[in-house]
Amino acid sequence: MMTGSHFQIISSSNQVMKTIDVCLSPELLHLYKLEDRTVVVVDILRATSCMVTAFAHGAERIVPFASQEECLQMKTRGYITSGERDGKKVEGFDKGNSPFEYMGFEVAGKKIAFTTTNGTQAIEKSKSAREIIIGSFLNLSSITKYLLFSHNNILVVCAGWKGKVNLEDTLFAGALVERLKNHIEPDCDAPLAAQRLYNLAKDNMVEFLSTSSHVKRLQRLNIQKDIEFCLTPDQYTVIPKLVRGELVC
Amino acid sequence: MMTGSHFQIISSSNQVMKTIDVCLSPELLHLYKLEDRTVVVVDILRATSCMVTAFAHGAERIVPFASQEECLQMKTRGYITSGERDGKKVEGFDKGNSPFEYMGFEVAGKKIAFTTTNGTQAIEKSKSAREIIIGSFLNLSSITKYLLFSHNNILVVCAGWKGKVNLEDTLFAGALVERLKNHIEPDCDAPLAAQRLYNLAKDNMVEFLSTSSHVKRLQRLNIQKDIEFCLTPDQYTVIPKLVRGELVC
Numbered sequence: 001m002m003t004g005s006h007f008q009i010i011s012s013s014n015q016v017m018k019t020i021d022v023c024l025s026p027e028l029l030h031l032y033k034l035e036d037r038t039v040v041v042v043d044i045l046r047a048t049s050c051m052v053t054a055f056a057h058g059a060e061r062i063v064p065f066a067s068q069e070e071c072l073q074m075k076t077r078g079y080i081t082s083g084e085r086d087g088k089k090v091e092g093f094d095k096g097n098s099p100f101e102y103m104g105f106e107v108a109g110k111k112i113a114f115t116t117t118n119g120t121q122a123i124e125k126s127k128s129a130r131e132i133i134i135g136s137f138l139n140l141s142s143i144t145k146y147l148l149f150s151h152n153n154i155l156v157v158c159a160g161w162k163g164k165v166n167l168e169d170t171l172f173a174g175a176l177v178e179r180l181k182n183h184i185e186p187d188c189d190a191p192l193a194a195q196r197l198y199n200l201a202k203d204n205m206v207e208f209l210s211t212s213s214h215v216k217r218l219q220r221l222n223i224q225k226d227i228e229f230c231l232t233p234d235q236y237t238v239i240p241k242l243v244r245g246e247l248v249c
Numbered sequence: 250m251m252t253g254s255h256f257q258i259i260s261s262s263n264q265v266m267k268t269i270d271v272c273l274s275p276e277l278l279h280l281y282k283l284e285d286r287t288v289v290v291v292d293i294l295r296a297t298s299c300m301v302t303a304f305a306h307g308a309e310r311i312v313p314f315a316s317q318e319e320c321l322q323m324k325t326r327g328y329i330t331s332g333e334r335d336g337k338k339v340e341g342f343d344k345g346n347s348p349f350e351y352m353g354f355e356v357a358g359k360k361i362a363f364t365t366t367n368g369t370q371a372i373e374k375s376k377s378a379r380e381i382i383i384g385s386f387l388n389l390s391s392i393t394k395y396l397l398f399s400h401n402n403i404l405v406v407c408a409g410w411k412g413k414v415n416l417e418d419t420l421f422a423g424a425l426v427e428r429l430k431n432h433i434e435p436d437c438d439a440p441l442a443a444q445r446l447y448n449l450a451k452d453n454m455v456e457f458l459s460t461s462s463h464v465k466r467l468q469r470l471n472i473q474k475d476i477e478f479c480l481t482p483d484q485y486t487v488i489p490k491l492v493r494g495e496l497v498c
Contacts, residue, residue: 024414028276031412163280165273167438188462189416196449197442213437 019153019187020180022173022194025160026122038152039129040143040176042136043159044168045214046097047119049136049230050082053099055249056138056236058108062247064120065113074113080106082114087221090115098226099138118159123242126157132242137172138235144179146239154184156191167197167212168231171205174198175233205231268402268436269429271422271443274409275371287401288378289392289425291385292408293417294463295346296368298385298479299331302348304498305387305485307357311496313369314362323362329355331363336470339364347475348387367408372491375406383489383496386421386479391486393428403433405440416446416461417480420454423447424482454480 023029042048051062065071068083072092075081082095089096097116114120126132130152135143147154156176158169174194177186186192201208206228209215215227229235240247272278291297300311314320317332321341324330331344338345346365363369375381379401384392396403405425407418423443426435435441450457455477458464464476478484489496 024273025277027280028274028412028414031276161438163277164437165277165439165442167442170438170442188413189410189419190414192460192462193414193416193419193442193446197445200445200449211441213441 018151018184020147020156020177020184020191021154021187022156022158022170022177022190024158024165024170024173024190024194025163026118026125026157027160027163029125029157032155034126034129034155036153037129037155038131038133038147038150039126040133040135040147040154040156041119041122041126041159042134042156042169042172043116043119043122044136044172044230045218046099046226046230047084047114047116047159048134049099049138050097050102051114051119051134051240051247052136052138052236052238054102054107054112055238055240055247057103059102060109060111060248062112062114062240063245064123064247065115066121066124068115071113071115079111079113082112084116086117087218098223099229100226118161122157122159127242127245129155134240134247135172135176137175137231137233139238140172140175140179140233142234142237142239144176147176147180148183153187156194161214166214167209168214170194171198171201171209175202267400267433269396269405269426269433269440270403270436271405271407271419271426271439273407273414273419273422273439273443274412275367275374275406276409276412278374278406281404283375283378283404285402286378286404287380287382287396287399288375289382289384289396289403289405290368290371290375290408291383291405291418291421292365292368292371293385293421293479294467295348295475295479296333296363296365296408297383298348298387299346299351300363300368300383300489300496301385301387301485301487303351303356303361304487304489304496306352308351309358309360309497311361311363311489312494313372313496314364315370315373317364320362320364328360328362331361333365335366336467347472348478349475367410371406371408376491376494378404381491384421384425386424386482387484388487389421389424389428389482391483391488393425395488396425396429397432402436405443410463415463416458417463419443420447420450420458424451427451
């Protein structure tokens with residue numbers, strides 16, 4: 001009898017099939033063995049949406065920082081510095097956390113040092129993973145295709161908000177589970193819950209999320225345009241990947 | 250601008266309204282301030298369902314234990330000993346974790362020492378709360394009514410499975426959020442997600458949960474009857490409460 005919480009799914013040819021699990025908050029990461037997994041870090045509103053946008057507009061690399069001070073120091077090395085806390089740009093940084101700030105020509109060929117409340121912390125905490133890629137609705141189909149052909153089990157790491165579960169990252173995780181359902185088995189209840197929520201929400205995600213705490217928080221900052229953009233699938237095809245501590249495409 | 254993750258909801262009379270939040274796993278408890286809250290601990294399959302059943306059949310008190318050894322020692326003090334790990338009764342204990350074991354006359358007037366994989370651990374981790382009560386579908390309406398008239402903010406603590414989020418505890422939390430929605434405001438996204446899932450599932454919870462990892466785990470133990478019973482609302486009215494480390498009614 002299986003007593004553990006980890007199911008191994010055996011296909012009809014007796015090959016062990018890939019599984020997908022969802023870590024709803026970085027505070028739960030210690031429950032997962034990461035070394036054999038491809039981790040997809042997601043912070044829909046708005047860190048990973050910004051990162052994907054920046055790469056789609058030609059950024060050369062993005063270095064994620066947990067610490068504001070270390071991030072800011074990168075200015076002296078010619079980096080664009082991006083800093084967000086509590087949804088707002090931190091004073092002294094070049095850019096904040098709106099994807100619209102990363103669509104201009106000034107990003108092409110540049111290196112960016114990036115620190116945010118949640119997303120960059122989630123990347124930091126996932127560092128023992130075999131592989132880390134950056135997901136958002138903006139590159140959803142590319143991420144899906146990538147995972148389909150990857151050999152590793154998958155863990156979607158939702159950045160959440162200061163450790164708490166949020167709806168938008170959960171919906172993204174659910175979108176992946178749903179799109180991969182004919183090939184990759186959900187490994188636990190979190191992917192099942194995320195999938196169910198995504199299927200409820202997918203035809204009108206903006207409306208579904210209108211009551212979410214982080215959307216309300218951002219609406220106070222007057223960025224409805226950001227919210228709608230970040231929820232729009234498949235604007236870009238880039239797949240940022242962490243290589244020796246830096247994101248590249 | 251509100252930057253914290255905690256919203257204070259002001260009613261039209263400028264009184265601060267009560268809020269309800271949901272801690273989807275005991276591993277997230279450190280994110281919550283418990284001292285001003287009523288905590289509802291829930292472990293639907295099957296610890297809190299057993300506890301409610303035992304009290305409904307006249308148990309005098311239930312002492313939750315995280316440790317198997319300490320729990321077993323209570324036998325010498327005349328306690329019924331109940332021990333479960335990985336869904337099965339632990340050898341040497343009088344009873345396991347099936348609510349049907351607590352429906353006989355032998356429970357009436359007795360003291361029970363109880364240790365389980367998840368539920369009793371969740372109670373232990375919640376001990377700094379102002380108040381802890383025990384919830385299950387079996388006493389759902391009584392719990393709802395109790396919370397309606399309580400003065401404290403509410404936190405539903407889902408026992409989960411070895412730290413991971415599970416569907417059945419989340420559904421219970423969602424049931425509470427849904428039933429209290431006209432009076433008590435969800436405090437974050439976890440209650441919103443739970444509520445949405447509950448509304449999806451409520452007309453056929455057994456079927457909804459048939460793909461959940463813990464249900465599959467328990468089905469291997471051949472206890473479909475337990476699952477169906479534990480998902481049946483309002484069999485009992487008792488509200489177990491923790492008083493000086495012991496559950497009483």
